[in-house]
Each structure stands twice: as C-alpha cells, then as structure tokens.
Amino acid sequence: MKKLFTKLAAVGLTLAACSPAFAGKPNLNDFHLGWLDGIVETPYKKDEDLLGRTYMIVMDASGSMNWDGRAQCPQIKDKRINVAKRAASKFAETINPNDKLGMVIFKNGTPKYTLPFAYNNGPQFASQVNRISPDGGTPLRSSVLMAFNELRKEGARKKGHGEYHLVVISDGDPSSNAENPASLVKAISKDSPIQIHSIGFCLKPGHPLNQPFLNYYQADNEASLTQSLQSVLAESKSFSNTDFQ
Template sequence: MRVIFKIFFVLLAIRLFTCEGKVKRDVAEFGRDFVPKPKVEEVSGEDLSEETPPPTDASPLLAANYYFIFDGSENMEERCAGQEKLRSAQRAAQELIEQVPDDANMGLLVFDDHRDRGEAFTEPVALGPDNRKKMNRALRRIDADGNSSLREAIYQGVNQLEEQSKKQQGYGEYHLVIITDGQDIGLEDAARYAVEKGIAIHTVGLCIDREHPLRTYALSFQNANERTDFTLTPEAERVEPETFEPIDTKTLVAETQTPATAE
C-alpha cells in the first residue's frame, strides 16, 4: 500500500513540475502579463448565419442614374452651324431624356440666367425616379446668360452620383450627360476625375474642337452641328443597317441552268 502511495506522489510531482515549467517558458516568451487562452471550439458551417443575398433585378439598388449637365451660359446665344446653340442643345437634351430607361433615376444641373447671384449653377431637378416630365419642363425654361461654370458643374455632378452610389450600396450604373459648347478652363482634370470614379461621360458638343477634353474622356461624343439625331449608345455598340450588293439575276439564272458534270 505504501508503495502505491509513493508512486502516486512521484507522478503528481512530475506533473506539477511539467506544468510549472511550461508556464515559466510561456512567461519568458510572452511576458509576465501572459494569460493562457482558453481553447476555442471550432464552429461548423451550419452554425454560421447566411450571407445577405444580392439584390434582384427589380431592386432599386440596381437602378441606372443619369445626371444631366446643361450649359446655359451666355456663349450659348451664339450660333453653331447656322443654328442657335441653345435651341440645338435643348433639342438634343430632350431626345436623350426620352432614351433613358423608365426605371432609371434622372437629375438636371444648369448654369444659366436663373441661378442666384453668387451661385455657379442651379439644380432644377434633383436626382431621382420618375423625373422625365420635370426634366422636359426645366429644359424649356432655360435662358442663356452668365459665365460658364462647366468645370464646377462636372465636380458637382460627380458628387451627386457618388451620394447616390452610397444609397445603392455601389450597385447600378452612373452616367454624366454633358451638353455644352465646352468653353471653360480646367475641364481635363474634371473629366478625368469623373472617369476615375467609374462614371461614364456622354457629351453633346456644339462646335467643340477636335482636341477638346470632353472628346477624349467621353464614352460617347456627338456634335450637334454634325447630326440631328442623338443617342446614349456608344459608337462601338451601335448597329448599322446591313448593305447588300444588287443581285445579277441573269448570272444567277445561267448558273442554275448549267448541267452538272458527270463524274
């Protein structure tokens, strides 16, 4: 019996010595503030909560957004290709508005005679759904006057689209539709800024130079003095009608009547 007790005490002493040695090693390695961590049980995949499903096609989070910037500065009273710039710009804007999808958000930023003193531009239509009628009414009220604020307007348009992107959690499409004669400084930086933010630029220009920044950075560019129909579709995606060569009916008849050669 005494032998059994001796063996028990020897084993207990060895166990205590081993544990003490491990703690000393841990303290030496991690410092005196070391606290042994409890063992963490692994959680099976069945216990994890399901991820939030992506939005469906009908979700407002996937809505496209078209923010129009309309140049109504005094330069728009001039003529381009024999027509008043302002009238050509209004016609182009109305055509583009009709092409925006029904479930898309639209907004309008204008710098013209109606802006308050000290203000660079006005926003007659805030970005939102079901704005087609409001957009057309606001376009008809534009009166050209004042200095150009195109550069500031582009930055403001980018800010509005970024705010909308936060509401849509980054989903959706974001477009700037710029209608202008392009007379302003610092436009290249503003256009590049918009593109770097992932915003597509569509430009309708009125007698704009070929080297203008809005030609360089725009996804689609159309010159109001070169066309009478306008579209939001990029040039590379437009489908031109196929052309067919006229058929020589005499040759076709002769070929069908030629006897087959015996093998």
C-alpha cells in the same frame, strides 16, 4: 492623385451650400469603397431598382448658347439653346422607367442642381430645360464637380450598385483656367465607376472634354446632337459594372 483630390475636397466643401446633403471629401483611391467615402447615406426604398442606371445631365446655359448656330454650324437653323432643348427633351423621353435622371444647369456663371434624381421625371426635365434663358460664362469644372458629388450621394444610397452616367452638353471653352475640367474628369474616369459622356455642341477640336478616356461625341447639327444623346443610352446598355471587378 492624393493632391488632386485634396483640392477637389476644398471645392466640394465650397459647393456644400448648393448641395446640403454633401458631407465629407472625395477620396477615390479605391473606387469600390473610396468613391463613396464620407457620404451620409439615406435609405433607399424597397421598390427601387438598385441595378438600374442613373443619368446626370450637365446642361450648358451660358450666353453663347443663345447665339445663332449657323456661324459655326451651317446646318443649324436655330439658336443653339433651342436645338439643345429639343434634343435633351427627346433623350429624357426615351430613358428606361427603371432608370433615374437628374440635372445640373450652369447659368450666369454658376452651377445649380435643379432636378433631383427620380424615376419617370422626363416631363419635369423637359419643363426645366424649356425654361432655360442662357446667360453668363462656362464654369465647366465646378458644374462637373457638383454633378459628381450628387452621383456620389446616389451611389451611397444604392450601396454602389447599378450604373452611373454623367453627360455634359456644352458649346464653349471653360471660363478660366480654374474651370478647366480636364484633370477632374480624368480622375473621375480613372478612380470611380462613373461613365462620362461629353457632347461637344459646335465645338472646335481640342476641347478639354474631348479626351481619349471619355465617351466623346461631336455634334454639329440638330440631328447629330440628338443622335449623340441616343448613343449615350446605347453605350450604357453595353456597359456593366463587372468591367471594374
């Protein structure tokens, strides 16, 4: 495990340019303290709900999302990205006002933290999602790592209170072996309180994000994709940090 997070630290430092506030390396041997080690804390506002939920969406904007969905999913009558846009926007509309939402989009083979965590930012989320123009590969590991680092910073601000949910929506396999997220999501799930929800959009069985320790949802049409995202909200309502004490 120590060797794994030493490698994660190196990748995290590489992503520092994309996440200027990141300082320090992940050290998750004890998530109660370790998952926030090395993070520079920024004060939270007095009116913030420290027990609220924090959702980070990782949105696939790779080239395959621009394909007609009917090739693999006969029930889809539109391009995959258009279906994903509608479902993700509905998800943002239903988040509790006391919960925060952020987003990482990977496009042109590069992840970007496009929507900082905030309350009541569903309209901004929908606006960004609707402007997506898919292109490039599928850097799943880099994208999950960026999302994880941003959740760590939010966790440090809130002194570890509240709930943390990382939601990955993807339709393809990682671009390379180096971008396989399997070991990363396993480490995050084991050694941090972050709940990972992976939604396989028109994916074949055996995808790296389809792991028994994750909340995995298979979405093969627009209705099931929308329902999968709503299930994330249902899962979070039943989840409590006391499960880790």
